[in-house]
Amino acid sequence: MAALEYxxxxxxxxxxxxxxxxxxxxxxxxxxxxxxxxxxxxxxxPKVPVFVAVGTLRRITTIVRVRDFVNVNxxxxxxxxxxxxxxxLAPMLKIFWETFGKEHVEQPDRFTVMLYDVKMSAKEVxxxxxxxxxxxxxRDLIYALRCIAPEGFRLRKEKFDKTKFSFVASENTLAExxxxxxxxxFALIGEKP
Amino acid sequence: MTxxxxxxxxxxxxHDIITDLIEDLGGYIVQKxxxxxxxxxxxxxPKEDIELIxxxxxxxxxxxxxxxxxxxxIAIVSMSLEIHHLPHPSCDIAEYVRRIGAKSNMVSLARGPxxxxxxxxxxxxxxxxxxxxxxxLMGNFEHCIGEKMPKLRRGIDVPIILCGxxxxxxxxxITDPPFxxxxxNVGRFMRRTKEAEQLEKLDExxxxxxxxxxxxxxxxxxxxxxxxxxxxxDLIREKVPAILDVTSPTPLTVQMQGLRxxxxxxxxxxxxxKIAIEDGIHLGDxxxxxxxxxxxxxxxxxxxxxxxxxxx
Numbered sequence: 001m002a003a004l005e006y007x008x009x010x011x012x013x014x015x016x017x018x019x020x021x022x023x024x025x026x027x028x029x030x031x032x033x034x035x036x037x038x039x040x041x042x043x044x045x046p047k048v049p050v051f052v053a054v055g056t057l058r059r060i061t062t063i064v065r066v067r068d069f070v071n072v073n074x075x076x077x078x079x080x081x082x083x084x085x086x087x088x089l090a091p092m093l094k095i096f097w098e099t100f101g102k103e104h105v106e107q108p109d110r111f112t113v114m115l116y117d118v119k120m121s122a123k124e125v126x127x128x129x130x131x132x133x134x135x136x137x138x139r140d141l142i143y144a145l146r147c148i149a150p151e152g153f154r155l156r157k158e159k160f161d162k163t164k165f166s167f168v169a170s171e172n173t174l175a176e177x178x179x180x181x182x183x184x185x186f187a188l189i190g191e192k193p
Numbered sequence: 194m195t196x197x198x199x200x201x202x203x204x205x206x207x208h209d210i211i212t213d214l215i216e217d218l219g220g221y222i223v224q225k226x227x228x229x230x231x232x233x234x235x236x237x238x239p240k241e242d243i244e245l246i247x248x249x250x251x252x253x254x255x256x257x258x259x260x261x262x263x264x265x266x267i268a269i270v271s272m273s274l275e276i277h278h279l280p281h282p283s284c285d286i287a288e289y290v291r292r293i294g295a296k297s298n299m300v301s302l303a304r305g306p307x308x309x310x311x312x313x314x315x316x317x318x319x320x321x322x323x324x325x326x327x328x329x330l331m332g333n334f335e336h337c338i339g340e341k342m343p344k345l346r347r348g349i350d351v352p353i354i355l356c357g358x359x360x361x362x363x364x365x366x367i368t369d370p371p372f373x374x375x376x377x378n379v380g381r382f383m384r385r386t387k388e389a390e391q392l393e394k395l396d397e398x399x400x401x402x403x404x405x406x407x408x409x410x411x412x413x414x415x416x417x418x419x420x421x422x423x424x425x426x427d428l429i430r431e432k433v434p435a436i437l438d439v440t441s442p443t444p445l446t447v448q449m450q451g452l453r454x455x456x457x458x459x460x461x462x463x464x465x466x467k468i469a470i471e472d473g474i475h476l477g478d479x480x481x482x483x484x485x486x487x488x489x490x491x492x493x494x495x496x497x498x499x500x501x502x503x504x505x
Contacts, residue, residue, distance in 0.1 A: 019333040019358050019380055026383040046334040049308055147383070150332060151277040152307020171307045 006039035006189055012047065020044060024148045031144045036060060036137060039189045042148070043181075050178075051149045053167040054185045054193075060134045064088055067126035070113075074122040081113040081125075088130045095128060141165060164191055194219060196237040196421070198263030200294055201246065203255030208232045211250055218242045221423035223264055223447050224296075235263045235294050237423050260294030261403045264423065264447045267297045268324035268351075272305030272331070277381060283330055285386045286356075286379075289395045290328075290402060296446050298324065298487075302345075311341040318348045319486040325449045326352040326373070326405055328398070333358030333380035339367035346372075352405050356380075356398060373408075374401040409449060416497040419479035420470060420505050422447045425493065428476070429454060432468045433461065451480065454491040458484040462491055470505050479505065 009024065011017035024042060028034050040055040066072070069085040070092070083089055096105045096115065106114045115125070138160050145167045146156070153169035157178065166182045168174060175181075179193070186193045196219075201211060205227060212234065215222055220238035227233075238246060247257045267290055271283035278301075287297045300321055304312045321327050327349060331338045338357050346353060352373035357364050358380025365375055376398050386395055426445045429452075430436055436444050439455050446453040454465065462484075466477030476482070476493070479501050485492040498504055 013333075013335055013359075015359055016333045016335070019382065023381065023383050030383070044334075046308065046336045049337075147276055150306070150334075150337075150381075151273055151275055152310060152337075154307075171309055 003034040004037060004040060006041070008041050008188070010041070010043045012045060016044065016046070020148070027144050027147045031140055033141060033144055036141070039191075041185050041189050043185055044150070046150075049150075049153065049171050050174075050181070051153050051167075051169045052181060052185050053145050053148070054165070054182060054189065054191075056164045056189065056191060057137075057162070059162075060137065062133065063129055064131040064133065065126065066092060066128045066130060068130075070126070072122045072126055077117055079115040079118065079122060079125065081115065083111045083113065086110070092128075092130045095130060099128075138165075142167070159193070164193075166193060195240045196220060196423070197240045197243070198223075198235070198237055198260050198294060199243065199246075200258050200260040200263065201232075201234040201236065201250060201255055202258070203232060203250055203253045205230050205232045207253055208234075208255075211246065211253065211255060214246060214249060218245075221421075221427055223423060223426070224443060235260060237264065237421075261406060262290060262399075263294035264449065265295050265325045265406055266323075266446055266448045266453065267295045267402065268300045268321050268327040269297050270305075270321060270327050270329045270345075271299055271301045272311070274301045275306070277306070278330065281385055282379060282382055286328065286330065286395065286398060289386075290399060293399060295402070296443055300327075305345070308337045308340050311344060313345050313347065313349075315348075316486055321349055322351055323453070323485060323487065323492055324351055325409065326354065326402065328354045328356060328402065331355065331357035331380065335359040335363050335367055338364070342368055352409060354398070354401055354405060373405045376401055406449070413449060413497075416499050417504060418450060418495045418497055419501045419503055420495055422450070422452045422493075422495060425470075425476065425480070425495070426452055428468055428470065429465065433464060435461065451492065451494040453485060453487070454493060455488075456491060457489045458491050459489070465491060465493070472505075474503065474505055479503065 009017045009021040028037060036058055038056045038058045043052040069083060069088060071082040073080045100115060100118050104116045104118055142158055149169045152171045155174055156169045157174055159166045168178055168182060183193045212222060215236050215238055218239055220236055222234050222236045224235040243257060269283060269287040271278045283299060287299050290297045302317055303314060354374035355364055355372045356376045356379045359377060361375045361377035364377055365371060379394050386392060426447055429445060435456060441455045444455045462482050466482050468476040470476060479496055481494040483492045483494060
């Protein structure tokens with residue numbers, strides 16, 4: 001957990017806390033969220049029962065452009081694009097189809113895309129923005145926290161903004177003063193809700 | 194003649210020598226898997242002939258290993274089918290017990306998760322009771338397990354092995370009356386079991402299952418079954434050709450006290466009852482043929498000697 005500045009799991013059952021620390025670590029790792037989350041404090045009380053996760057986020061400025069995973073080779077009238085990572089291949093093709101039209105785009109095999117008679121220079125093609133990972137960040141984060149929280153805790157309340165988040169879940173109706181608990185946990189990581 | 198459960202693993206070339214040998218010796222092949230150029234036979238063989246099989250199997254690269262769980266059907270009870278429990282640990286455990294010969298089924302509860310809200314419905318209860326034993330995979334909190342366990346064990350009359358996050362002593366403390374087996378420190382986790390430490394835990398589960406199975410076998414031996422389930426399996430395979438067309442991996446699943454026949458009950462229950470075993474004794478005389486709660490399968494429950502007064 002080197003990437004997280006602060007990571008604590010608080011629980012009246014010490015063994016349970018240890019397991020949940022492991023689960024949280026595995027889930028964040030699986031969802032590639034370790035780089036995004038800066039601080040994370042999880043509080044679980046199975047007696048109430050309640051699950052609270054509060055934390056802060058790092059600023060993500062990385063926008064994925066064509067040049068990040070593609071090698072563009074212009075050759076009179078056509079451009080050969082050699083793809084090194086398929087993750088963003090589908091959104092890239094979609095953008096190409098919209099910009100150049102399907103008749104100018106061809107994909108002879110998995111790792112090659114050809115562009116015919118396009119008006120852009122190789123440099124401009126390289127600069128096309130393919131995806132913004134921050135768009136799906138909150139969705140991913142909520143999903144990850146749902147995976148971490150005990151499954152029976154189905155009543156949830158989430159609050160997110162660009163820098164911090166809180167996630168509360170319980171099996172019973174959430175108490176009215178739940179915000180006080182959230183504020184208390186935020187105080188532990190030195191933040192205000 | 195005592196039949197012992199073993200697994201034979203060897204090359205596919207000339208493996209019919211082994212299958213014929215097992216049948217000639219009076220043994221039964223419960224399951225046969227052909228994987229590429231390898232064949233795995235899960236079978237019951239006479240104890241005194243294991244050496245012979247080993248000797249004849251040697252030129253065919255055959256290995257004979259003890260598999261105490263061959264001929265058992267185990268329910269792995271997972272609290273739900275959500276990502277929280279699947280594929281780890283539920284599938285890992287179900288797959289691991291399969292390797293040593295058991296036929297494991299995963300039973301996932303409709304309302305398993307939670308503390309107050311968890312429960313077991315009648316269908317789930319009946320399905321679990323159709324197995325030889327049930328392995329309950331619980332979560333990580335002692336408090337929750339203690340609270341929900343009485344609801345989840347209600348009506349279950351097969352032996353239960355409880356696996357949970359707290360250590361074994363804690364699991365024993367919170368459950369009353371005690372279960373047949375406990376394995377602590379295996380609660381919910383979200384990673385594949387591949388490290389030595391985790392595999393040891395799986396081995397521990399297998400050990401506990403084996404112990405419970407052996408105990409049950411001893412109890413059955415006190416009042417032996419009227420006919421061996423493996424023998425019935427062979428008979429059904431011979432007399433009901435429709436079973437050969439069933440595409441399920443184990444069309445006839447051998448259990449400790451009966452077997453599951455994966456054919457529709459309405460059509461095949463009567464023909465099954467009429468199968469002659471020997472000397473005018475029919476299957477219906479020594480076993481109950483019941484509809485299973487699992488799909489429209491048939492469940493054959495073999496009656497003990499004390500009820501039928503015969504052993505065939």
